Amino acid sequence: MLRFSTTSLRVRRARAERFGALVSTEEPAATLCVDRRMAQRIGVEGGALWDGEAPSPLAVRALEGPVEVHVAVTDRCPAGCSGCYADARPDGFEPTFEELAARLRTLADMGTMSIAFGGGEATLHRDLPRLAELARSLGMVPSVTTSGLGIDAARARALRAMAQVNVSHDGVAGAYHAVRGYEGGRVAERAIAHLLEAGIPVGVNTVLTRQSFDALEETARHVEALGACELQLVRLKPAGRGRLEYLDRRLDPTRVAALPELLRRLSRERALGVRIDCAMVPFIAADPDVRLEDLLRFGVSGCEAGRSLLALHADGTTSGCSFARTPEMRGAMGWNDRAALDRFRDYPARAPEPCASCPVRPACRGGCRVVAEFVSGDAWQPDPECPRVRAARCSAPGPG
Numbered sequence: 001m002l003r004f005s006t007t008s009l010r011v012r013r014a015r016a017e018r019f020g021a022l023v024s025t026e027e028p029a030a031t032l033c034v035d036r037r038m039a040q041r042i043g044v045e046g047g048a049l050w051d052g053e054a055p056s057p058l059a060v061r062a063l064e065g066p067v068e069v070h071v072a073v074t075d076r077c078p079a080g081c082s083g084c085y086a087d088a089r090p091d092g093f094e095p096t097f098e099e100l101a102a103r104l105r106t107l108a109d110m111g112t113m114s115i116a117f118g119g120g121e122a123t124l125h126r127d128l129p130r131l132a133e134l135a136r137s138l139g140m141v142p143s144v145t146t147s148g149l150g151i152d153a154a155r156a157r158a159l160r161a162m163a164q165v166n167v168s169h170d171g172v173a174g175a176y177h178a179v180r181g182y183e184g185g186r187v188a189e190r191a192i193a194h195l196l197e198a199g200i201p202v203g204v205n206t207v208l209t210r211q212s213f214d215a216l217e218e219t220a221r222h223v224e225a226l227g228a229c230e231l232q233l234v235r236l237k238p239a240g241r242g243r244l245e246y247l248d249r250r251l252d253p254t255r256v257a258a259l260p261e262l263l264r265r266l267s268r269e270r271a272l273g274v275r276i277d278c279a280m281v282p283f284i285a286a287d288p289d290v291r292l293e294d295l296l297r298f299g300v301s302g303c304e305a306g307r308s309l310l311a312l313h314a315d316g317t318t319s320g321c322s323f324a325r326t327p328e329m330r331g332a333m334g335w336n337d338r339a340a341l342d343r344f345r346d347y348p349a350r351a352p353e354p355c356a357s358c359p360v361r362p363a364c365r366g367g368c369r370v371v372a373e374f375v376s377g378d379a380w381q382p383d384p385e386c387p388r389v390r391a392a393r394c395s396a397p398g399p400g
């Protein structure tokens with residue numbers, strides 16, 4: 001457990017939770033779960049929420065509001081990436097500044113701590129800089145993910161309200177082309193240079209397919225040399241156009257088995273931070289050297305859809321995460337009493353075998369529902385690409 005003194009914390013916003021409070025701080029820049037005693041010391045009162053014993057933060061079924069909301073500011077994008085999860089197109093729908101501003105105010109009222117803008121190509125929305133400033137003025141921390149299209153020196157300077165910009169770069173040695181169907185590495189690298197010049201911290205997002213996996217160490221060296229502070233590895237998702245060639249592009253079992261050691265090597269050898277997304281937790285949790293207590297100690301958590309995470313799509317509908325795009329996974333704006341979100345929230349406790357008896361389930365939370373929906377035809381079955389699930393299915397007695 002980390003210990004802070006209340007006098008060393010510069011609190012941006014805080015809200016009561018059953019375990020104590022969720023606190024967004026400016027110094028250090030972080031979102032923290034604090035216990036009830038610490039919450040009181042920074043002026044939060046829990047009222048009826050604090051009746052009874054305090055649960056552990058990771059054991060709470062759903063927090064009192066979202067921690068992070070992925071806000072799509074447009075469905076428009078001219079790039080035409082072959083695996084675009086949002087199925088963005090050059091003539092995609094784009095809400096106005098006023099519509100988006102109203103949504104941000106609602107999210108602030110819900111207690112949201114950070115806003116991750118996306119699209120489509122979010123930076124093509126003319127008013128993105130104003131939206132970032134508005135999010136800041138409402139007490140939320142804005143960031144954005146971009147392919148780098150349209151980011152020149154002036155546009156980069158206009159984005160200074162962003163706490164971080166993540167540029168998608170799927171790799172060197174032909175990996176970018178293999179993942180997206182065109183070569184966009186140069187555009188991404190120019191954008192990284194402009195953003196760094198403007199003084200904005202830059203992370204790089206790399207989608208892991210068979211091709212980008214094989215180039216990953218070289219890609220990490222390359223983006224570190226460009227000045228990125230973080231490499232965020234994203235599991236390929238069968239959403240939008242990503243459904244079309246998903247089965248040929250997804251990581252195969254051999255590469256999944258090699259992933260934990262590859263991550264250890266990257267962490268040892270590279271200076272930039274290496275992060276994995278929620279959907280990759282089953283891949284590392286299957287490693288025999290990974291223990292539940294270590295995952296919990298480092299706050300590693302799998303599917304957070306509807307628990308701390310919400311996605312707000314360009315058309316104003318919401319879902320547990322931006323990849324959950326089927327009609328039954330989507331609903332109207334809101335956090336409480338939402339059938340679509342409740343199915344995500346209830347899944348970890350109700351997951352069938354082998355997740356039900358899996359020792360790392362409290363951290364993994366049962367794997368990715370979007371992958372399960374596409375590969376198994378049922379979102380509420382175990383993640384079929386988890387090595388533990390594969391092993392259990394291989395050892396199950398066959399019919400007759």
Ligand code: SF4
Nearest residue numbers: 278279303321368369
């Ligand atoms: S369904 Fe869960 S694990 Fe999969 S992408 Fe969404 S939040 Fe992540």
Ligand code: SF4
Nearest residue numbers: 355358364366367386
């Ligand atoms: S068996 Fe289920 S809970 Fe365990 S690691 Fe795999 S997906 Fe996660």
